[in-house]
Amino acid sequence: MKQRLALLGSTGSIGRQTLDIVRRRPEEFEITTLTAGNQWEELARQALEFHPDSVVIANKQHYAPLCEALAKEPIKVYAGSEALEQVVGGGEVDTVVNALVGYAGMLPSLAAVKASKRLALANKESLVVAGEHIIREAAAHNVPILPIDSEHSAIFQCLAGESSAPRRVIITASGGPFLRTPAEELERVSVAQALAHPNWSMGAKITIDSSTLVNKGFEVIEARWLFGLRPEQIDVLVHPQSIVHSMVEFDDGAIKAQLGTPDMHLPIQYALRFPERGELGEERLDFAKCATLTFEKPDTERFPLLNTAYECLRRGGNSCCVMNGSNEVAVAAFLAGEIKYTDIARVIIGTLERAQFVAAPTIEEYAASNQESRAISSEIASRLRLK
Ligand code: NAD
């Protein structure tokens, strides 16, 4: 029987690459749901190609044109973010692929595991915001969470077949476009410079997060929940070649790593076909052409937000949720040309100082905390706004 996928965020970078995998293996996969935030035309094109049962457009303004574009098809059309939570639980869905970006992915992840669906997870923000709840629900419903994030896929691949728990994991980071940029120049970097990632082609938000090391901080938090590790068991090393996707160290000193070219098709396919591998046809790693693999400690003076993420993880409660909401506002303000690159850290650190601490938040309290964090961050960002 085919594996039936609900693909959330199908018009994004991970969403489109997931459809590449489905396109190549029509005998294995079937799409039941496709969703997008705003890009209704692309969503309609995808629906005409993949014939899902339903589509969801999160922005209700695009509902009418989307309905019109699909009027001749037997496809149900829904609008609004609440619909995302409903479609993931549908009886015809086996696996939910969450390729949404930001806080918006959290409730659909939770709804998926509560409905006992396998969750192939790219949306790391789900675990940053509410990792404890999502992992608990997945365990209670006995459903796997299969990581798509390349570092976590690497760790997951290294752990396959091991019965011993890891002693430590080492998450690699490319270092982003500003790896060697002097601190005083960071104040002046442009949006275009920050969007020019050296090794990976990704959505705008994660590209900025990669350059500030917020992405790496979020990956530390993601690893904590996915693999049940303490913060001190998770290290980060800068590896500019992006060939070693992450490593696991065991008690006997053995270290396993997963290597490959930087291409998200591999972790996506691994998550969908686990525990099987399969032909991918992408470029293969040629060791002779990448003779030098280097590793160095991250510079937390120039990129303080990696440590901020560790601090939030140690403090627990709603701290990571506050950092996530604040980062979303700060990155959006930077991308809109409203604040300087280095203001992203000012917004986040300022917000964490002011937001109310909640020790054991409920899902409703996470929502309130996300709102509060965003409001404080918007206020700080507007004071920093470039004249
Ligand atoms: P993207 O911006 O390219 O795509 C995001 C998708 O989500 C789009 O389909 C968009 O329409 C939809 N969306 C955005 N906001 C929404 C909202 N409020 N409600 C409903 N839908 C919304 O992002 P991406 O680069 O594909 O990243 C997706 C997730 O995967 C992120 O959490 C990112 O951190 C993670 N990730 C991405 C990569 C990568 O290579 N792109 C690698 C590792 C992890």
Ligand code: MG
């Ligand atoms: Mg990653």
